[in-house]
Amino acid sequence: MTTEPTTKTTDTVTSTGRATSAASGTSSALAPGQTMTPDLRLLGVSKEFEAFTAVQPMDLTVPGGSFFALLGPSGCGKTTTLRMIAGLDQPTTGQIFIGDRDITATKAYQRNVNTVFQSYALFPHMTVLDNVAFGLKRRRDKDAMRKAKEALELVELAGVAEKKPSQLSGGMQQRVALARALVNRPDVLLLDEPLGALDLKLRRQMQIELKRIQQEVGLTFIHVTHDQEEAMTMADSIAVMNAGRIEQLADPAALYERPTSTFVANFLGQSNLLLASVTGPASGGLMPATTHGNEVHVAAEHVPDGIRDVWVGVRPEKLRLGDQGANRLRGLVTDASFTGVATQYLIRLPWGFEVMLIQQNDGSTRAAVGETVTVSWEPGQEFVLDQNQDQAAGVQIEEG
Incomplete structure (x- = not known):
């Protein structure tokens, strides 16, 4: 998992309730005449x-x-x-x-x-x-x-x-x-x-x-x-x-x-969690925020009510090399791993935090280690969490 150093602690978010979907039906030979499976x-x-x-x-x-x-x-x-x-x-x-x-x-x-x-x-x-x-x-x-x-x-x-x-x-x-x-x-x-x-x-x-x-x-x-x-x-x-x-x-x-906690964000796949602050009201469905002096915009509906200090989370496959997205950060490529279907990059931002970026091998130009690149994403492709949650929750958890 990719995380940014911080002294924040975790506020555990819990949620219980009914699952949102069900695939009910009847089985053939195994359950003749069965019309409904109980909850x-x-x-x-x-x-x-x-x-x-x-x-x-x-x-x-x-x-x-x-x-x-x-x-x-x-x-x-x-x-x-x-x-x-x-x-x-x-x-x-x-x-x-x-x-x-x-x-x-x-x-x-x-x-x-x-x-x-x-x-x-x-x-x-x-x-x-x-x-x-x-x-x-x-x-x-x-x-x-x-x-x-x-x-x-x-x-x-x-x-x-x-x-x-x-x-x-x-x-x-x-x-x-x-x-x-x-x-x-x-x-x-x-x-x-x-x-x-x-x-x-x-x-x-x-x-x-x-x-x-x-x-x-x-x-x-x-x-x-x-x-x-x-x-x-x-x-x-x-x-x-x-x-x-x-x-x-x-x-x-x-x-x-749309994970609701840093634990879920980190436990389910890779997450780039950027320390940020919301700086203004919503306009056109977006809210402005800054991360280490860089302005970005996030979907207003993703920002928790009443929260200004946040983690802006972007999955590695949502990031793009170059200025394809409206949110842009500059960084130095520190590692490039070719995996066949994709190339996985580590890119160090100016304040020392490394983000992970996964680029599909679809013919796009690949970056080299040591190259300075632009990392971008479209507003709305991120999730936003309360900064009071532990950024490292759910990271590197192993059985046993």
Whole structure:
């Protein structure tokens, strides 16, 4: 992340509420006659352990039939939240509902909820088909084998039904685990870092597959992950968690384009945060501001009400080399990294702050290290945050 040195401290911004979009529908063979998937609701749910509070009191609604992600760094409370939904941990306060049914005190095995873990937990001595049918057979479902075959068709593994798990790749084993969970027709399917054990290429393929399957079956998927790209690729809505609270809940584009806190801005991708002050009233939808003596203009609707000292945030891909945008700053190129589809630059501004700029390799003239260049962007392509928030919040957070 690219940040500018400052002594400001963080004001944590929290936000809870209903996700803005849902992809509801009916599934074919897996849910005959199903017309609606119930909402999942958490009301005042919290979790305290002896030494710390893992989840602060939380209100959250996940619309039925949506792909929802809980995203955050290690220790933020996302897995604890998932475990409370699954019935593996009991909330300290609050209630959990699926539709109108209060499941707060219901045992895990009595909830119509299934979980897919990072470890596949398949029975090695059973065939793939028997693994998928296992739960149905235990409930003496007469159609267990037929339903298991349909679930394998859904995850495109009908051709390996008679193989043992050890004969399959990691990605195929993960799809078997998914089929085993889906065949039970849960109201909510919980995904606990399910792709963490896969290599990068396979993980990206599985992201597309998981989204396709969720849209086809129309069930509620709740995906816990620390991988921002994974959440952005698959989820209809994302709750970004930090220190046991929801910092912001929105669809992926809104989170990326209009973060409401420096934590969200830095955790979701790269951010150039410029120290600035708003200097005048709005005119033509824009407000003037200065950053280290340089005048820029920002969209008035992006400026928090009553705030004059701000961070002006510009994503690296929004910046341009040259004077293409109305907001212009001069700087020295200190690094240029060619990545194939783009070139990533570090450009030191006169006061010592380095911004990151990403230029698509579309035939545009590239700059050289040591060259003085103009960095520009169009007003409205920035986001604006209260300067009282910690500029470095969410930067360089790593699992473990």
